[in-house]
Amino acid sequence: MHLPARGTMYVTMAPTPSPSGYREGSLRAGTREFLTLDGVVLERFVKDSLSLDSDGTGRIELAAALVGSGEELE
Amino acid sequence: MKYVISLATGMLIGIALFLMGLYYNPFVGSPSVSPLAVSDLDLVDLSYSLVPSESIVFTNNGESSAKTHPARVLELWEPTISRTRGFVTILMDSRGEPAGLGVKFSSDSEQTTLIQGEALVNSVWHIYLPDRGTIFVDQTENFWPYVHDIVIPAQLSSGDNWRGTWHGVMSTGPGALGTARVTGNTGILSSIEAEAVESITARAYSAITGPVGMNGNLTIALPHEIQ
Numbered sequence: 001m002h003l004p005a006r007g008t009m010y011v012t013m014a015p016t017p018s019p020s021g022y023r024e025g026s027l028r029a030g031t032r033e034f035l036t037l038d039g040v041v042l043e044r045f046v047k048d049s050l051s052l053d054s055d056g057t058g059r060i061e062l063a064a065a066l067v068g069s070g071e072e073l074e
Numbered sequence: 075m076k077y078v079i080s081l082a083t084g085m086l087i088g089i090a091l092f093l094m095g096l097y098y099n100p101f102v103g104s105p106s107v108s109p110l111a112v113s114d115l116d117l118v119d120l121s122y123s124l125v126p127s128e129s130i131v132f133t134n135n136g137e138s139s140a141k142t143h144p145a146r147v148l149e150l151w152e153p154t155i156s157r158t159r160g161f162v163t164i165l166m167d168s169r170g171e172p173a174g175l176g177v178k179f180s181s182d183s184e185q186t187t188l189i190q191g192e193a194l195v196n197s198v199w200h201i202y203l204p205d206r207g208t209i210f211v212d213q214t215e216n217f218w219p220y221v222h223d224i225v226i227p228a229q230l231s232s233g234d235n236w237r238g239t240w241h242g243v244m245s246t247g248p249g250a251l252g253t254a255r256v257t258g259n260t261g262i263l264s265s266i267e268a269e270a271v272e273s274i275t276a277r278a279y280s281a282i283t284g285p286v287g288m289n290g291n292l293t294i295a296l297p298h299e300i301q
Contacts, residue, residue, distance in 0.1 A: 002158070002179040002181070002198060004154065004155055004157065004158050004181035004182075004196075005154065007196075008179065008196075008198045008212065010198070010200070010210040010257065010259070012259055012260075028210065028257060028259050029210050029212065029257035029259075031196070031198060031212045032196070
């Protein structure tokens with residue numbers, strides 16, 4: 001994930017989703033704001049609720065939970 | 075009236091002197107020797123073409139001279155990513171054989187200070203080498219020597235192009251010696267922490283279409299036990 005204003009997260013993802021429907025990953029390396037952080041990233045497919053047909057259209061949702069020392073996060 | 079003319083003339087002369095000072099700054103050099111040249115580690119060379127039409131995918135905000143490839147690829151025009159480029163290419167080994175795939179994202183850095191000869195770009199590579207694994211390369215690049223020696227002369231040329239032989243080391247950090255940081259992820263490279271240097275060798279550039287004859291080279295210094 002490359003966020004130009006903040007940095008890049010390099011995440012190793014599990015090849016298959018967990019029973020809860022999420023694909024899990026861990027932060028392997030990061031740059032700038034993410035340089036010293038650790039954490040996990042969850043990925044899931046969210047079906048488009050506005051779509052009338054069931055052709056599988058939707059979006060991929062990524063959620064990152066990152067931690068660092070208190071000093072770093074300030 | 076004469077004061078207004080004097081003021082305007084003075085401002086124009088001042089701007090011209092400032093721009094000439096930027097361009098001919100004697101304190102700014104162009105590094106062409108890799109800091110890994112004297113390394114006793116095993117060096118892996120990966121090269122690729124910087125000509126957009128020879129890449130798998132190249133995209134930018136659509137306003138640059140370097141045209142996106144393929145023609146209908148999505149352009150990065152949204153404000154948050156408009157100063158970012160995406161690049162996917164085949165990486166060749168030192169024998170000229172395909173060695174793997176590389177995905178590069180690069181964004182203009184807010185740390186750029188042209189007065190110090192720094193046109194900085196934050197970039198990352200995700201490299202997949204099928205027989206070795208995957209690695210992540212994080213670096214800051216300085217494009218000022220490239221702009222100074224190639225882009226501006228091409229813009230000023232009556233033919234809108236530049237031809238010659240130019241070699242420059244682009245990596246300027248975050249390593250202490252100006253090297254990029256390499257983090258292994260999978261395969262035999264999974265646990266490595268290493269350094270790399272990216273360089274460009276240019277032969278031709280067009281102010282209208284961007285790079286015409288130009289190759290990039292990524293040199294990675296791997297620990298001996300990885301080879």
